[in-house]
Amino acid sequence: MELPLFRHNRPNRVVTFDEYREEGGFEALKKAFSGMSPNDVQQAVMDSGLRGRGGAGFSTGRKWSFVPRDLPGPRWLICNCDEMEPGTYKDRVLLEHNPYSLIEGMTLACYALGVRHAFIFIRKGYEKAAANLARGIEEAKKAGLLGEHILGSEHSIDLDLHLSAGRYICGEETALINALEGKRPNPRSKPPFPAVKGLWQGPTVVNNVETLANVPAIVANGAPWFKGLALNPEGAGSKLFCVSGSVKNRACVELPIGTTLGDIIDGACGGMRDGRKFKACIPGGASTQFLKPEHWTLPMDYETVAKAGSRLGSGGVIVFDEGHCLVEATLNLITFFARESCGWCTPCREGLPYVKEILTRIENGRGEEDDITILREHVKYLNYTFCALAPGAMAPLDGLLRDFEDEVREHITKKKCPFKG
Amino acid sequence: MIPETLKTSLKARVASALTPREAAVDVMKELQAHYGWLTDEAVEEAAALLGLSPLQVEELATFYEMIYRRPVGKKVIHVCDSISCWCADCDKIIQHLKDKLGVGLGGTTADGMFTLIPCCCMGMCGDSPAMSVGGVPYGKLTPELVDEILEMERNNR
Numbered sequence: 122m123e124l125p126l127f128r129h130n131r132p133n134r135v136v137t138f139d140e141y142r143e144e145g146g147f148e149a150l151k152k153a154f155s156g157m158s159p160n161d162v163q164q165a166v167m168d169s170g171l172r173g174r175g176g177a178g179f180s181t182g183r184k185w186s187f188v189p190r191d192l193p194g195p196r197w198l199i200c201n202c203d204e205m206e207p208g209t210y211k212d213r214v215l216l217e218h219n220p221y222s223l224i225e226g227m228t229l230a231c232y233a234l235g236v237r238h239a240f241i242f243i244r245k246g247y248e249k250a251a252a253n254l255a256r257g258i259e260e261a262k263k264a265g266l267l268g269e270h271i272l273g274s275e276h277s278i279d280l281d282l283h284l285s286a287g288r289y290i291c292g293e294e295t296a297l298i299n300a301l302e303g304k305r306p307n308p309r310s311k312p313p314f315p316a317v318k319g320l321w322q323g324p325t326v327v328n329n330v331e332t333l334a335n336v337p338a339i340v341a342n343g344a345p346w347f348k349g350l351a352l353n354p355e356g357a358g359s360k361l362f363c364v365s366g367s368v369k370n371r372a373c374v375e376l377p378i379g380t381t382l383g384d385i386i387d388g389a390c391g392g393m394r395d396g397r398k399f400k401a402c403i404p405g406g407a408s409t410q411f412l413k414p415e416h417w418t419l420p421m422d423y424e425t426v427a428k429a430g431s432r433l434g435s436g437g438v439i440v441f442d443e444g445h446c447l448v449e450a451t452l453n454l455i456t457f458f459a460r461e462s463c464g465w466c467t468p469c470r471e472g473l474p475y476v477k478e479i480l481t482r483i484e485n486g487r488g489e490e491d492d493i494t495i496l497r498e499h500v501k502y503l504n505y506t507f508c509a510l511a512p513g514a515m516a517p518l519d520g521l522l523r524d525f526e527d528e529v530r531e532h533i534t535k536k537k538c539p540f541k542g
Numbered sequence: 543m544i545p546e547t548l549k550t551s552l553k554a555r556v557a558s559a560l561t562p563r564e565a566a567v568d569v570m571k572e573l574q575a576h577y578g579w580l581t582d583e584a585v586e587e588a589a590a591l592l593g594l595s596p597l598q599v600e601e602l603a604t605f606y607e608m609i610y611r612r613p614v615g616k617k618v619i620h621v622c623d624s625i626s627c628w629c630a631d632c633d634k635i636i637q638h639l640k641d642k643l644g645v646g647l648g649g650t651t652a653d654g655m656f657t658l659i660p661c662c663c664m665g666m667c668g669d670s671p672a673m674s675v676g677g678v679p680y681g682k683l684t685p686e687l688v689d690e691i692l693e694m695e696r697n698n699r
Contacts, residue, residue, distance in 0.1 A: 134651055198612065204665050205662060205663055205665070206663065207624035207625045207626060207663040207667075207669070208624075208625055208626050208663070208667050209663070209665065210665040210666060210667050210668055211641070212665075213665045214668075237561070244675065245606075245607070245608045246664050246665060246679065247665065248677070283564075284565060284567070284568065284571075286567050286570070286571060286606035286607065286608045286609050287606055287607035287608040287661075288606055289662055301564065301567070302561070302563065302564060302565070303561070303562075303563030303564045303566040303592070303602070304563070304602075304607060305601045305602055307603050321560075321561070326637060358550075363667065363668060364668075365626035365629065365630075365667035365668060365670060366626060366629040371668040371669075371670075372668060374666060403625070403670075406552070406627060407624070437667070439625055439626055439629065439667075440629075441629070445629070446682065450628065450629075453623075453624070453625050453628045454625055456623075457624050457662055457663075460662065462660060463605075463681075488691060490635070502603070506659075
């Protein structure tokens with residue numbers, strides 16, 4: 122069966138507006154505007170089982186349903202393209218090959234939610250994706266598919282680009298809203314949730330690029346079709362997996378939800394690099410726990426990966442081989458989070474540098490037995506924060522202590538990193 | 543002082559935003575492109591354009607990775623040190639850059655050409671190790687390729 126996200130892709134160049142339309146692009150928009158009510162569109166997304174592709178995996182239909190219908194004043198849709206989760210590059214690959222699925226998906230989402238004005242929040246470094254989107258928006262406007270009176274209807278929808286200046290926390294939805302308003306992007310306290318009080322205090326939905334890019338295919342082909350794409354009965358749709366680390370071909374591929382970890386690595390990536398042996402991987406970007414060789418046949422879906430003690434997250438799969446020290450790998454992850462902490466709340470601002478210091482000590486052979494206990498306490502207490510940054514940072518550390526405690530202990534007893542000569 | 547043409551285009555950008563301060567990042571980026579970094583003067587000018595206090599602009603300027611509140615070289619090198627690049631031995635690339643440029647992290651070369659800064663994931667994990675020079679991304683780096691890129695970027699002002 123043809124998967125929805127990459128089917129318009131051309132190797133090494135962006136698909137053109139005409140090519141996208143010839144292959145059925147914007148037909149979903151026409152279908153919705155000619156015979157579906159906004160509620161029908163929302164219901165189709167709800168029934169499809171689509172879950173947020175940015176990392177949290179929350180039901181998109183439910184997220185949309187939290188927006189109050191009866192509040193006066195404007196409501197907003199924001200596409201989160203602040204893709205800065207380490208190991209994640211799927212939204213960049215998608216937008217560098219095809220900006221139109223996102224544009225069409227956002228127009229459909231605006232129609233469903235009653236939004237007049239939507240934004241695409243793009244990280245620094247994604248200028249090529251931004252240029253594709255800017256061009257695509259102009260083309261869609263000229264063709265009457267966006268802007269004033271779409272397809273001659275009473276509906277008018279505007280899409281604006283916001284080009285950011287680089288900071289991981291801007292991907293957190295309330296921080297993103299502050300950033301878009303031109304305020305310092307610290308996360309906001311929840312509640313109120315953005316669905317009720319978000320951008321300029323209006324009801325706001327924030328969705329990931331890949332999530333919104335799925336909407337046209339759902340509207341065009343129906344919820345049962347989308348559900349049927351998955352390989353496991355509980356799953357729905359396809360997923361972009363972007364693989365890095367010790368594999369032969371590091372690639373961003375679209376595969377059915379429920380594809381096993383082994384099929385991603387062996388099938389899509391040509392196996393491990395230079396005959397190395399698989400030791401572990403992080404399945405969904407830096408804030409997820411390790412998967413191990415025993416998970417080789419695990420179907421990659423939200424529920425199944427959660428049951429295995431990790432999260433499908435963003436689909437950024439980072440593969441480690443037996444030559445990799447996972448203490449040092451976790452130290453690298455924690456260093457990232459410590460640097461990207463916005464400093465707003467104390468556990469995160471003070472806790473992450475402390476964890477980093479302890480891991481540095483262990484990695485350098487100066488760790489003590491008590492350090493493991495102190496690290497475990499941090500895994501517990503760094504959950505008491507405003508946003509998900511620090512809890513996310515603790516996920517790989519929790520995984521390290523759970524699955525590779527012997528490796529940590531070996532650093533302490535041998536007073537050196539066993540992976541260094 | 544910024545030229546009138548730049549001032550006019552920035553005023554137009556601010557006017558086109560739904561609220562003036564929504565344009566703050568764009569204004570800071572443009573001023574930075576003009577001065578080479580976001581000078582104190584630029585902060586004041588941004589504040590005047592956006593209807594904010596200089597302190598409010600400072601709050602934003604110090605938050606973002608790609609807004610420089612200190613003088614930098616003609617081209618800033620952001621070299622990624624996140625996990626996928628770590629797997630691809632970015633430590634070796636970073637050390638090579640330091641040796642080649644004769645600076646530490648955060649340092650600017652004696653000729654004022656390059657500033658070397660580590661950065662977080664650039665979304666180039668499939669092509670790691672990666673860096674950007676003056677905003678141009680480069681991947682699959684080797685020490686030899688780094689030398690070539692630096693040579694090219696140095697000549698291509």
